[in-house]
Amino acid sequence: MNLQNGQKPVEAVGSWLIKLFTGALVIIVLTVHFLVNHILAPNGLLSYTEVVKYYQNPIIPIMEAIFLIVVVSHSLLGLRGILLDLNPSRSLLRILDAVLVIVGVVAVVYGIWLLGAVVAQGLKV
């Protein structure tokens, strides 16, 4: 956390650079995600059976897990930047940071569990 004018916190250079780096990764991985899931996939993955079958290729869940981590990090860092515009006090920012970290971890853990569940559904067939 950086402080300017001795009062309100502003975004640290490290957070800004991580946001920039994850932003660049989101553009690359989102393009691949979009092309693979909606253009290259047979019938655009518009039924349960197709989705489950498609996720049996091990590259797909790995790519989706990476995409999830990158996009959640970028979006929550962006949200933090907006919250900083509202000039929160340092104590409030600490609480907000904790909430954002919890939301991010829960979203990533839930997403990876979901990927595992979809892959497992395919193994039953």
Added chain:
Amino acid sequence: MESKEIKKTGGGVWSWFDPRNRQPGTWAFILNRVTGLGLTLYLFLHLMVLGLLAQGPDAFNTFIKLASSPIVLFGELLVVAAGIIHGLNGIRIGLTTFGVGVSKQKQMFYVFFAIAIVLSLYFAVVMFRHSV
């Protein structure tokens, strides 16, 4: 430039929607934040909806039918447009952060915004082609 303008209009999120005396840089700033908020909301909704996959074929296939309705398709088009605008604007910010095209950033914003409109129109045609 941007932060001074924000302060002039009173600061805070509501000042983003004050259209008076805006420069292109400020519009780019506002667009980036509004699209970012929308995309963050969509990300978490998307994760929740995909949770239907864990509930079995009936739950997921029923949702897919609902998702083909024109209202949901329009919402998805807004997400696609927001993603394109946010992504291209992000590229502009990334380039200028490292000193590339700083003196031409207004022109860059106009060009990227024009590309975003063209791409959004393309996706509108592709998405609504089958539902009309």
